[in-house]
Amino acid sequence: MLDIQTTDAAIPATDPATIRREDYRPPDWFIPEIELDFQLGLERTVVRSKLDVRRSKSAKYDAPLILNGDDLLPVNVLVDGKKWNEWKLEEGNLTLPLTGAAHIVEIEVELDPSTNTQLMGLYGSNGMLCTQCEAEGFRRITFFADRPDVLSRYKVRMEGDKQAFPILLCNGDKVEEGEAEGGRHWAQWNDPWPKPSYLFALVAGDLVANSDSFTTRSGKEVELNIWVRDGDLPRTGHAMQALKDSMRWDEEVYGREYDLGLFNIVAVSDFNMGAMENKGLNVFNSRYILADPEVATDADFDGIEGVVAHEYFHNWSGNRVTCRDWFQLSLKEGFTVFRDQSFSADMSSAALKRIEDVRILRAAQFPEDAGPLAHPIRPESYQEISNFYTATVYNKGAEIIRMMHSMMGAENFRKGTDLYFDRHDGEAATCEDFVVSMEDGGGIDLTQFRVWYRTPGTPRVSAKLSHNPQTGTATLELKQSIAAGGAKPGPSEMVIPLRTALLNPETGEHDGEQLLILDKAEQSFTFEGQNDHPVLSINRGFSAPIILENSRTAEELAFLSSHDDDPFARFEAMQQLMTGYLTAQITGTPADRDIILQAIGAVLADENIDRAFLAEIILLPTEAFLGDQMVEVDPQAIHDAREKLRGKIGVQFERKFRRLYKQCVPGEFSLSAEARADRKLRNVTLGYIAASQVEDAAEIAYDQYCDANNMTAMQGALGVLSHLDAEERGHAFESFYTRFKDNALVLDKWFTMQAMSQRSDTIKRVDALSRHPDFTLANPNRVRALYGAFAGNQVRFHDPSGRGYAMIADMVIALDPQNPQTAARFIPQLGRWRRYERGRSELMRLALEKIAATSNLSKDVAEQVSKSLA
Ligand code: 0A1
């Protein structure tokens, strides 16, 4: 087997800030029990902890107890009941030179949650108090062994003002509550399940609940609550349904039952990520809870279903079996993403879900693999773990699990996961433990497959199908290569499962699909009984996360786009056909456009086609995706070529698009597949009608906006209007603002749609919006809504003047002292500078250097910037 070097190997071994997977050491001290007392206040919270600390049998007799702290000062330290002054504070951590095998350590600290703008640890959000501890936030609440392999039983008493915080929530079960002096009250929460500190959570605030219940398959009753602010209660129904569906699904598909009598979810508006799986108390970005047709699009509804499921599934894949160290993050995240993807596929259309999942993978993960921040799904080193909550660890991680599932089959896969949960319940496990359980339980040898865990980069596979009419055989020759970070690909020996079928060139029929396992650098497969030269349908369902290199002719792709019975492969054939043409156009190579128009004509004429699928298959590849295919990216050339083709398709099929648009007139709102398909196709056809530059485009879009009874239609109309130079545009955006200015999540859409506009004044508009009274750097959703959308706007962010880059760099510099985690997430956009044409490339690098030259950069931003410039 070839050994592939990781990109991280370049970091010098002496760099003290770098943490390495190979340096893992088990803890010297365990803390089986912890008691916490919180005297809560928005500006002053006192935390008293009582730790039962036990020296590990394998630790040295004099190994001191080192407790992590971040921005904390001990007010008081007691050891075995006596005041203790022999502690030292080094780099934030508290060192206690203890000599015995077991002690009781008590520590008091004071916090000011109102100044916690990082949103890690205990912080205030709209008058409520909440926590975020993954990955290293607990050390901002109290001194502790803040590492995932130290598991403790938690007993928590929380006390606060009854008026400000009528609701007091923590992990586990509420065992007691009562009144206290001065208008205060308290609650005692005990969590029977040992957990690492990153799963701790506490919430105190003025909240109301949508309450329901769920009976587990063994007959246990679970109380379910979704806690929100008063007016938001009517928007919690979809999340509650998703929760109950997830609980049932995990019982049916994985045999996993919920293990407490209570499951709480809280929605908060200031949150760095999507949501967090704290034991029995999930904390969510309100964006993934609140929805009704007036404020949420169909995509928002899907996002809620997927994230609620994801967090719920973590109760087993993450909480009952957790990670030994943060290098194992994909153990819980890759597996849980695979579980939530499978759940969503079962809840609606598996084909559309797969298309969506692959779109996300290609948009977010393939560029990671191709850029300076490439890392394996199990990284070898990091400086700041927050930077490794990536599409690679999550989404590519899920693809690795999906490949195991394809190779093992559902039944053996389940035997493997059963064994994994049985063997490691209550433990902090590794990716290797998971793989061994799959081998032992599912009867498969994954020796070579393990290469996926340590190899960054996206494998490239080329396929050549030849036919021998004399022998009636077809031979498929496959070759694989790989490289990360834009290096030149070299041969590789990954295990790549490829679902493959050979289609009859006349009828498109085939006699069954096969799972080919490519596990050598070059390999060939022979198929008997092939009288005609068949058409190759390969990597059906995107069975492996690879790049398939030009293996079919345009004619074959066009044929597949109307004949392939695998919906993903059919969609993919059309995408490849369009991509081939557009990349040729961009580089000035001749290519045939008519074949694309014919292929689109064929799917538009297909009477049996599913309307939602039709809406997907006629969409052009995104500008970003096209850029990823180029050796040297010129965003303007990509934009122009794509718009030209879009316009041509719009003109060619205008009558058909107008007919479809009319047929998709929405009735009463419903989340049924048919109603959703109509909304989707209506928006896509509207886009093409506008692309054809007909005079009434703005009018049609404006009418759609005015008549809309749901956000999907409204957003579709505004999306089209946002690019136009028509007075309807101004009216619609003003009316939208007036109507929704008090709803933060909808106002985010208002910011986003303007930042995504292709108009030439977009940079100016974004700059003005950054000074709008509703804009704030303090809310991550708002920052992402404006600047995240703008940084994804290929043609405007990459304005040749470099103003787009400078704007993002200045924002990062301003945001970093407040919220380093969110600031660091903008670096990868600039980090791809090597891929761009000379002028832009240099300006992007300069923007990065400006950030690099800023004093007191956070670890988060410094790591991303230095790796991007290296
Ligand atoms: N474990 C969560 C993701 C998460 C990670 C870090 C956070 O800190 C701000 C928050 C959430 C998940 O996978 O859902």
Ligand code: ZN
């Ligand atoms: Zn997760």
